[in-house]
Amino acid sequence: MNKVLVIYPGFPHYRVGIIEALRNSTHNHYLFLGDKKGWNKIKPYDFKDSPDFKDFPAYKIGPFYFSKGLIRYVIFEKCSGAIVHSPPHWISIIVATLILRIKGVKVFNWTHGILKNHKNLKNRFYFIFFKYFFDGLLLYGNIAKRNLINLGFNKEKIKVIYNSLDYQKQIKLRGTLTEKERQSIRSRLFDNPENDQLVFIGRLTAQKKLHLLVEAIKLLKDENIFVNLLFVGDGDQKKKLQSQIDEYKITDQICFYGASYDEIENYKLIASSNCCVATGEIGLTAMHSLMFGVPVISHNDMNRQMPEFEAILPNINGALFEYDNTFDLKEKIKSVLNLSRDKSKLQIQKDCYKIMDEYYNPNFQLKLIDSLF
Structure with a gap:
């Protein structure tokens, strides 16, 4: 050899x-x-x-x-x-x-x-x-x-x-979360678990531009579209985000879960969500989410992105919003959530798995x- x-x-x-x-x-x-x-x-x-x-x-x-x-x-x-x-x-x-x-x-x-x-x-x-x-x-x-x-x-x-x-470990996990478990997780996190659920997983830092995501939740609420948002991670922007959330009066729609380094727990949190959103650059998070069958949204400025954002295929396994444009982010969230109206949950998962199983x-x-x- x-x-x-x-x-x-x-x-x-x-x-x-x-x-x-x-x-x-x-x-x-x-x-x-x-x-x-x-x-x-x-x-x-x-x-x-x-x-x-x-x-x-x-x-x-x-x-x-x-x-x-x-x-x-x-x-x-x-x-x-x-x-x-x-x-x-x-x-x-x-x-x-x-x-x-x-x-x-x-x-x-x-x-x-x-x-x-x-x-x-x-x-x-x-x-x-x-x-x-x-x-x-x-x-x-x-x-x-x-x-x-x-x-x-x-x-x-x-x-x-x-x-x-860790593809071999992740492939054993994906698809194992039952609907009963999914509902149980959402019920523990939010007062209104019937709402669609977004997840961000990573450090809560200024670079991630998470204030845009909070603002998008407020804009959706103004249209009578109520969406829950789960933050998995910690960081120096948490207090600023909490102040913004209080100002917008959307406290019941936001959950700060804290940092999690357990793969099984992260799988459950991601898989219990309808979509993963990263308003700043997205890297390994895109792979994590798609590997578990959950669509991904991030921005479209390739000069401010990490290579893994290429795995996001608009209208198939996620969406790309115009960089720094909160209104377009809001519209892209709506479009991804509407995928479930056009396709079965199983088909959405398959569309997410496909590029992971072929290349990543x-x-x-x-x-x-x-x-x-």
Whole structure:
């Protein structure tokens, strides 16, 4: 079997699906190199005492990052290929990349690429970095691919690999919530559980623009459309949101559930809802919701979005509202809630599952990665 190095600053816990798929590959032997304590304060994936993992502690000097012992390791290690996850300022990984390429090893960077379609100095710098340092790129989305191609990047050297979560665990959960359980959850959360229910899951921060969502609930109420809103998360904007809710007199339509890190509990909260709404950028939340059969609404400004928003297909599994436009958000909420008037609950779920099962899963990613080496 080919030995392929997978070099990250640290491996986040939410990459469990693809990490375990790679570890179980029958095509290549993947060896993981990174800091066992993780990186950027994100909970790390636990390799335990697996021989498939090598620990290279990370440290910082000024704006630059290093991995202790990594460069020496790649000088002497024999391998058939490598995948790295690194921007230009992670010096040890970049030097390791150059050493591997000098040795004739193909190196791919698994990266966001260029998310904004601006032909500015920053994007041109990243274009040069991606073009000359790597044999190819693995990107999370098609928009980043298009942006690179527009700058002159060779499209043959780009593979869109999308993203994934703990697919195997999630697929066992989805569809297991009964209607009785659904009603019980809604009754515990709201005084009027018969109302349609929206959910936001994530940090309550200014970046998320959640005041727009609260305002949309008020605008719907003005039209005699009463919708409940469930916030799953905590953050520094909670008090401001509560003041806004009190001012609008919609307290009985809003529930602050608090932060939840339990996958089963999050499944129940999402699956008990009619729609998930993210008024700021949406990332993994889109995948989480669609994986559990719940449509998603977010904004349409691709320069202010994360790659996962591409999974939202208007009029099929959700909607995209005009950025910062509360009135359009209100209309898009109405349109998604009206899906249940035109389609069965089972069909709505299938429409949400489809893109997850085709692209946003470890099986698709493993097949693509195995084919590279």
